Amino acid sequence: MNNLTIVEARKKLDNKEVSSLELTQYFLGEIKKKNDHLNAFITISEKEALSMAEQADEKLKNGDSTPLLGIPLALKDIYMTKGVRTTAASKVLESYIPQYDGTAVMLLKKAGAVILGKTNLDAWAHGSSGENSDFGPTKNPYNTEYVPGGSSSGSPVAVASEMALAASGTDTGGSIRLPASFCNVVGLKPTYGRVSRYGVIAMASSLDSIGHFTKTVEDNALYLQVTAGKYTMDATSPPIDVPNYTQNLSQGVKGLKIGVPKEYFIDGLDPRIKNMIDKTLKWYEDQGAEIIEISLPHTSYAIEVYYIIQTAEVSSNLARYDGIRFGNTRASFGPEAKRRIMLGTYVLSAGYYDAFYKKAMQVRTLLKNDFEEAFKKVDVMITPASPTLPWKLGEKTSDPLSMYLSDILTVHANLVGIPGLSVPIGFLEGLPVGMQILGPHFSEEKLYQVGYAFEQSHPFWKERPKNE
Amino acid sequence: MKIDITHIAKLANLPLTDEEKTLYSGQLSSILDYIARLNELNTTEIEETSQVTGLTNVLRDDKALPSLSQEDATSGSQSDKGQFKVKGIFDNE
Numbered sequence: 001m002n003n004l005t006i007v008e009a010r011k012k013l014d015n016k017e018v019s020s021l022e023l024t025q026y027f028l029g030e031i032k033k034k035n036d037h038l039n040a041f042i043t044i045s046e047k048e049a050l051s052m053a054e055q056a057d058e059k060l061k062n063g064d065s066t067p068l069l070g071i072p073l074a075l076k077d078i079y080m081t082k083g084v085r086t087t088a089a090s091k092v093l094e095s096y097i098p099q100y101d102g103t104a105v106m107l108l109k110k111a112g113a114v115i116l117g118k119t120n121l122d123a124w125a126h127g128s129s130g131e132n133s134d135f136g137p138t139k140n141p142y143n144t145e146y147v148p149g150g151s152s153s154g155s156p157v158a159v160a161s162e163m164a165l166a167a168s169g170t171d172t173g174g175s176i177r178l179p180a181s182f183c184n185v186v187g188l189k190p191t192y193g194r195v196s197r198y199g200v201i202a203m204a205s206s207l208d209s210i211g212h213f214t215k216t217v218e219d220n221a222l223y224l225q226v227t228a229g230k231y232t233m234d235a236t237s238p239p240i241d242v243p244n245y246t247q248n249l250s251q252g253v254k255g256l257k258i259g260v261p262k263e264y265f266i267d268g269l270d271p272r273i274k275n276m277i278d279k280t281l282k283w284y285e286d287q288g289a290e291i292i293e294i295s296l297p298h299t300s301y302a303i304e305v306y307y308i309i310q311t312a313e314v315s316s317n318l319a320r321y322d323g324i325r326f327g328n329t330r331a332s333f334g335p336e337a338k339r340r341i342m343l344g345t346y347v348l349s350a351g352y353y354d355a356f357y358k359k360a361m362q363v364r365t366l367l368k369n370d371f372e373e374a375f376k377k378v379d380v381m382i383t384p385a386s387p388t389l390p391w392k393l394g395e396k397t398s399d400p401l402s403m404y405l406s407d408i409l410t411v412h413a414n415l416v417g418i419p420g421l422s423v424p425i426g427f428l429e430g431l432p433v434g435m436q437i438l439g440p441h442f443s444e445e446k447l448y449q450v451g452y453a454f455e456q457s458h459p460f461w462k463e464r465p466k467n468e
Numbered sequence: 469m470k471i472d473i474t475h476i477a478k479l480a481n482l483p484l485t486d487e488e489k490t491l492y493s494g495q496l497s498s499i500l501d502y503i504a505r506l507n508e509l510n511t512t513e514i515e516e517t518s519q520v521t522g523l524t525n526v527l528r529d530d531k532a533l534p535s536l537s538q539e540d541a542t543s544g545s546q547s548d549k550g551q552f553k554v555k556g557i558f559d560n561e
């Protein structure tokens with residue numbers, strides 16, 4: 001079982017070498033062994049998982065074989081799961097039981113996936129380290145004194161530490177790409193609307209993207225194949241065809257134009273990470289890709305725009321938690337949610353709306369124009385996923401602004417709605433480093449091709465944590 | 469930047485302690501000073517972007533679809549006979 005991918009598990013299930021029940025029991029066993037230490041799961045839904053595995057085995061017996069049939073997965077605890085507690089890692093929802101499944105959950109269940117449980121996160125997905133969870137921080141399995149990244153903190157840890165074959169996440173400002181790079185896994189933030197947001201607890205509705213973590217790029221493509229598409233309950237999911245994401249995976253990068261946005265190589269970027277990105281770009285060049293320096297002139301304003309739009313939408317979305325229809329009262333919000341509600345309420349309040357919110361929406365247009373111009377010259381862009389290595393637990397918790405700045409290389413993609421893929425590129429001081437591949441709207445297939453090419457000759461995903 | 473924190477907390481329907489008010493006053497001021505940097509940019513002729521993939525007027529047929537039962541809809545509340553319990557709003561009259 002050690003270090004299985006979805007692709008390998010699929011073969012074993014189809015060849016009857018292993019049953020979904022055995023696979024599920026194995027992962028439940030690993031969760032029980034490691035979760036006390038790593039705190040990746042808030043809820044383990046063992047009973048439901050075993051029953052889903054039995055159902056999958058029935059289908060397998062009948063000769064069914066779809067990519068995720070019988071595959072054990074974990075869900076970020078912000079995905080609504082009918083009958084299984086969904087907390088958003090907040091005390092407000094500590095005993096909330098949803099009455100329906102989110103669209104992505106419904107699709108995963110329909111595909112025969114087995115849901116092992118609900119993973120930890122920064123409460124309401126507010127954070128970059130996992131430390132804002134009301135259920136305690138998740139630890140980085142590569143060094144448990146360090147953060148795993150956030151806000152999707154438990155999901156990448158579950159994948160890296162063999163507690164699930166894949167796991168879902170959400171990315172509003174980097175919450176998939178940053179933790180993926182901190183935990184040596186592949187993480188996709190799809191194009192805005194590519195995966196329905198319905199039934200995923202909303203953080204900032206014009207930015208939220210519904211993605212996932214896997215060990216490999218191919219696994220990631222198989223997962224997106226199930227969740228992507230237009231579903232009417234999310235009016236922002238567009239009527240655009242979903243391509244076959246694995247069909248052209250191994251096409252290579254010859255002739256591909258890779259842009260390197262110079263504004264992403266900021267002062268705060270760890271020079272050793274820059275060096276690793278340079279080497280990665282050199283490798284792509286050797287494979288026949290063309291490396292082109294480009295400019296996204298308004299990049300340095302992205303984080304300001306993000307912290308206006310995001311907090312405004314957070315304050316509006318969290319207004320529904322009144323403790324009357326479900327959940328606890330507003331006094332149960334943690335410090336970070338309160339801070340964002342206050343900031344968002346302020347920027348939307350009378351007299352300040354034009355100065356902050358409207359201004360931010362206008363600068364958002366400038367950011368969008370920057371990308372549209374750049375993608376006339378290049379097919380994709382490659383940047384670091386994070387300017388720094390994972391930091392120590394507790395290092396940034398007293399300074400919200402320094403925590404906010406850790407998203408400086410990722411928020412841009414959310415503001416303009418483009419997809420981003422985080423792929424491992426090696427280690428520094430025993431801690432993982434990732435690159436971010438960005439492309440135009442709905443270019444996920446291309447991002448997978450670019451990531452797959454590198455991964456085939458640099459299989460860093462095989463280096464699993466030693467001290468979990 | 470000076471913030472009327474009590475007024476904002478009231479708008480947000482957020483019960484804050486005095487300690488929290490002091491804490492957030494300071495933190496919000498420094499965050500707002502930081503984001504005010506946007507004023508460097510001239511945006512007078514620039515349209516706002518609120519929907520990034522360009523969808524407009526997304527409609528569906530005006531048809532009733534299955535929804536939650538009353539029992540399900542009230543299952544997360546301190547409900548009474550399938551109804552939500554709220555504080556009386558005419559008590560002060």
